[in-house]
Amino acid sequence: MATCKFFALFFFFLFSLALSQQGSTVQSDGTVDCSNRWIHIRRLPTRFNLDLLANCSEYPLFGDFCPYLANHGLGQKTHNHSYSWYRTDNLMLELIFHRRMLEYPCLTEDPNFADAVYLPYYAALDALRYLYGPEYNSSAEHGLELFEFLQEDEPGIWKRHLGHDHFLVMARPAWDFSQPLGNEPPLWGTSFLELPEFFNVTTLTLESRAWPWQEQAIPYPTSFHPPNLALSDSWIQRVQKSRRSVMAMFAGGGGVSATPNIRRSIRIECENATGNSTISGGYVKLCEIIDCSNGICEHDPIRFMRPMLQASFCLQPPGETPTRRSTFDGILAGCIPVFFEDQSAKLQYGWHLPENDFESFAVFIPKEEVVFKGKKILDVLRRIPRSRVRRMREKILELIPRVLYRKHNSSHGLRAKKDAFDISIDGALKKIQSRLEEVALAQ
Numbered sequence: 001m002a003t004c005k006f007f008a009l010f011f012f013f014l015f016s017l018a019l020s021q022q023g024s025t026v027q028s029d030g031t032v033d034c035s036n037r038w039i040h041i042r043r044l045p046t047r048f049n050l051d052l053l054a055n056c057s058e059y060p061l062f063g064d065f066c067p068y069l070a071n072h073g074l075g076q077k078t079h080n081h082s083y084s085w086y087r088t089d090n091l092m093l094e095l096i097f098h099r100r101m102l103e104y105p106c107l108t109e110d111p112n113f114a115d116a117v118y119l120p121y122y123a124a125l126d127a128l129r130y131l132y133g134p135e136y137n138s139s140a141e142h143g144l145e146l147f148e149f150l151q152e153d154e155p156g157i158w159k160r161h162l163g164h165d166h167f168l169v170m171a172r173p174a175w176d177f178s179q180p181l182g183n184e185p186p187l188w189g190t191s192f193l194e195l196p197e198f199f200n201v202t203t204l205t206l207e208s209r210a211w212p213w214q215e216q217a218i219p220y221p222t223s224f225h226p227p228n229l230a231l232s233d234s235w236i237q238r239v240q241k242s243r244r245s246v247m248a249m250f251a252g253g254g255g256v257s258a259t260p261n262i263r264r265s266i267r268i269e270c271e272n273a274t275g276n277s278t279i280s281g282g283y284v285k286l287c288e289i290i291d292c293s294n295g296i297c298e299h300d301p302i303r304f305m306r307p308m309l310q311a312s313f314c315l316q317p318p319g320e321t322p323t324r325r326s327t328f329d330g331i332l333a334g335c336i337p338v339f340f341e342d343q344s345a346k347l348q349y350g351w352h353l354p355e356n357d358f359e360s361f362a363v364f365i366p367k368e369e370v371v372f373k374g375k376k377i378l379d380v381l382r383r384i385p386r387s388r389v390r391r392m393r394e395k396i397l398e399l400i401p402r403v404l405y406r407k408h409n410s411s412h413g414l415r416a417k418k419d420a421f422d423i424s425i426d427g428a429l430k431k432i433q434s435r436l437e438e439v440a441l442a443q
């Protein structure tokens with residue numbers, strides 16, 4: 001408990017420092033072209049962000065997330081001498097994003113001059129009181145307080161474009177915020193994304209819904225947050241050189257019940273293949289399962305990163321929802337992803353992963369074929385020519401910089417490469433611009 005308070009206060013202190021410097025963050029290092037890229041950070045009362053961090057130990061049903069606040073949301077280092085590896089929690093993407101926003105080179109104090117308005121609202125953290133707390137039955141109200149504030153405090157900022165130029169980050173799948181209004185009693189989730197009040201706002205989530213809506217999916221944060229180019233490059237070199245002695249691996253849980261599903265098929269096939277001694281392709285092992293049940297891997301990246309470095313293919317089956325953080329951990333390790341449905345990545349991360357060229361770095365095996373038609377995953381993978389595997393891995397290496405969130409205040413060399421944050425901002429600005437054009441045409 002004492003540690004939690006310590007982390008919360010520590011974080012609070014650092015964050016307040018950064019916030020107080022907000023006004024002077026417009027840098028011009030000569031290489032930044034800010035035209036059509038100006039962003040205004042909306043000033044929000046602390047109840048919409050920092051107070052939620054201070055309450056990090058107040059959600060008994062969810063658990064204490066105070067330890068993950070350290071290092072501006074990157075979490076604690078994996079070990080004392082680590083420069084790049086942290087125990088990062090998905091939910092902290094809202095903080096990570098906010099911290100990076102403060103060093104965005106094209107910030108403007110003047111909302112009338114801005115091409116977009118960022119709302120530093122920790123929406124998924126605020127959702128905890130509805131999802132796991134006493135306000136469960138009021139989950140249709142999630143967001144209304146914020147909306148009210150936006151209408152009352154400097155209402156001109158919203159009115160200028162009726163919210164079409166606003167964006168925010170929600171560090172959970174959109175599914176968690178799309179409960180239809182009027183469910184009585186409420187089912188899982190809040191109704192934030194169903195509120196007409198927020199239809200005009202661009203929302204960056206970890207997973208989007210199957211139909212086009214106001215949200216766009218951006219990568220889950222991994223545990224790798226390099227502070228400079230040398231550390232980033234040396235990791236990529238290590239990934240490139242890593243000996244892949246295992247053909248396929250799956251890090252996860254589930255699939256232990258008798259009901260047919262893709263995780264169960266993977267488990268059966270993988271466990272069975274382990275004993276097979278006739279292995280080709282230079283592999284020592286055909287398939288390996290890293291048991292991550294009960295969340296034991298969540299804040300312990302060493303458990304899965306090492307095995308991912310040693311595998312050629314990483315199996316990425318859907319779980320409770322189609323997407324998983326493991327997709328990005330795997331890419332980071334140079335492990336070729338194997339997807340079982342398009343909703344797992346192809347129809348999600350179009351800004352970060354090449355949507356029209358998915359076969360160049362990923363394998364797709366429809367889950368129905370595996371679960372109901374007896375298709376063997378390992379047979380499919382075994383038949384992929386080694387030259388093709390090599391080309392796919394080269395493509396993955398190119399994708400690594402695009403899916404990692406580098407550390408805040410990183411070196412200029414590293415800043416020159418677009419990371420997951422930079423690409424998200426580019427995407428949000430573009431999306432907002434085309435929205436504003438559509439609205440203008442409709443008038």
Ligand SMILES: *[C@@H]1O[C@H](CO)[C@@H](O)[C@H](O)[C@H]1NC(C)=O
Binds near residue numbers: 048051
């Ligand atoms: C923080 O927790 C206290 C006590 O549970 C509660 O009264 C307060 O409203 C919470 N603040 C926020 C911003 O959730």
Ligand SMILES: *[C@@H]1O[C@H](CO)[C@@H](O)[C@H](O)[C@H]1NC(C)=O
Binds near residue numbers: 080
């Ligand atoms: C890591 O550093 C902390 C504080 O600097 C120290 O208390 C702790 O013992 C160190 N842990 C190891 C394993 O060296």
Ligand SMILES: *[C@@H]1O[C@H](CO)[C@@H](O)[C@H](O)[C@H]1NC(C)=O
Binds near residue numbers: 133136137185
């Ligand atoms: C929510 O409403 C249901 C039924 O109306 C009730 O049984 C339950 O106790 C309520 N939960 C909370 C946390 O108030």
Ligand SMILES: *[C@@H]1O[C@H](CO)[C@@H](O)[C@H](O)[C@H]1NC(C)=O
Binds near residue numbers: 199439
């Ligand atoms: C959202 O935009 C539409 C069309 O531009 C507008 O009619 C509506 O009032 C806006 N919603 C809010 C809450 O401002």
Ligand SMILES: *[C@@H]1O[C@H](CO)[C@@H](O)[C@H](O)[C@H]1NC(C)=O
Binds near residue numbers: 268269272
């Ligand atoms: C392993 O494979 C063999 C041969 O295909 C099959 O008979 C057996 O049922 C499988 N074992 C399991 C646990 O599925």
Ligand SMILES: *[C@@H]1O[C@H](CO)[C@@H](O)[C@H](O)[C@H]1NC(C)=O
Binds near residue numbers: 272273276277278279
């Ligand atoms: C082992 O692999 C070979 C081909 O690589 C296959 O023909 C054989 O059925 C497999 N044996 C088991 C028990 O799965």
Ligand SMILES: *[C@@H]1O[C@H](CO)[C@@H](O)[C@H](O)[C@H]1NC(C)=O
Binds near residue numbers: 409410
């Ligand atoms: C940012 O990094 C530089 C060195 O790279 C360091 O001197 C400076 O103190 C850092 N600033 C903050 C706010 O952490």
